[in-house]
Amino acid sequence: MARLKLFGSSISGNCLKPRWVAERLAIPFDWVEMDIIAGATRQPEFLSLNPSGQVPLAVLADRRVLAQSNAIMLHLAEGSDLVPADAFDRAKMYEWLFWEQYSHEPTIAVRRWRRAYLKQSDADLDPALLTKGQAALSRMDNALEGRRYLVGDRLSLADVALVAYTRWAPEGGFDLDGLPRLTTWIAHVERALGLPPTR
């Protein structure tokens, strides 16, 4: 019988997000490692599944296809304790998920990618990536005042989505040292997800 198939790259935080959710919820899945640097997502076979050529991509057990890391997470986690039962908390989780894709990933993940994988020098990188990304990290640090998790009092998809690139922010040249609530939260979410500590 077919089971969930996740196409992704292990160096992409976006790809790891649905993987972590499947692992935590004990959803059986096959992982298809995609070499995004070698252009695996541009091969005809993959493009026939996802014309946008993006990973992660989920092929569900019934062979239907779903893209967008946060949409895949929401689908896999529906009805689980990773989605807050309270309507307002659930809405705040959505707020973090959209903020992550609009204001966090395009600065922090993009600068990490260009710096750590495309080997661009700091001088060649748009300075706005650093200032906007650092502001996003400060915003998270402020939001975590007096809290263990971003939403409510337990782990939710908001934490899963945001830890993915926040824990790797130093690879993008971002400084976490002045953000003690954020570093405490990173370590805490890493433990909750069974990830090796980055610090």
Added chain:
Amino acid sequence: MARLKLFGSSISGNCLKPRWVAERLAIPFDWVEMDIIAGATRQPEFLSLNPSGQVPLAVLADRRVLAQSNAIMLHLAEGSDLVPADAFDRAKMYEWLFWEQYSHEPTIAVRRWRRAYLKQSDADLDPALLTKGQAALSRMDNALEGRRYLVGDRLSLADVALVAYTRWAPEGGFDLDGLPRLTTWIAHVERALGLPPTR
């Protein structure tokens, strides 16, 4: 008794999205028009509500605050027919909502803003905004083949979110003329939402 308050600008598609949802679902609300060009979102009173200085912002009847246009829509529309009852259709709606914020708004809305409101000339605008935005419009046109709506067989938040800036794409210098399925869909969603036709 307090009721929903929506802070927004009528020239912002992101702000109109939750307004349209409230109107369609007959949720009573007060609209607070924000002059974003004059810097209304940078005033201390507003920043005390939303430190990020962004609209739309919803202050719920119980005075709790919610940001991010798509998160506000999801909260207001929960349990309504704007959210598909089928789990896979609901996931595809999420997919479109995240795609909208990551790949559509940052090109189409941004180029419209810079061109129509900041009065930047085409020569001064990053050429990638035009090519990426036009590719996003083509992707929508392809997805609408044989369909009246983006997801399932009825209007959903995916249509509401995506029509907001798609109908204004010509103000950003984007060409809709070669995209007949898209222009048919725009007119159809505008009618469903009771909006004046843009074409």
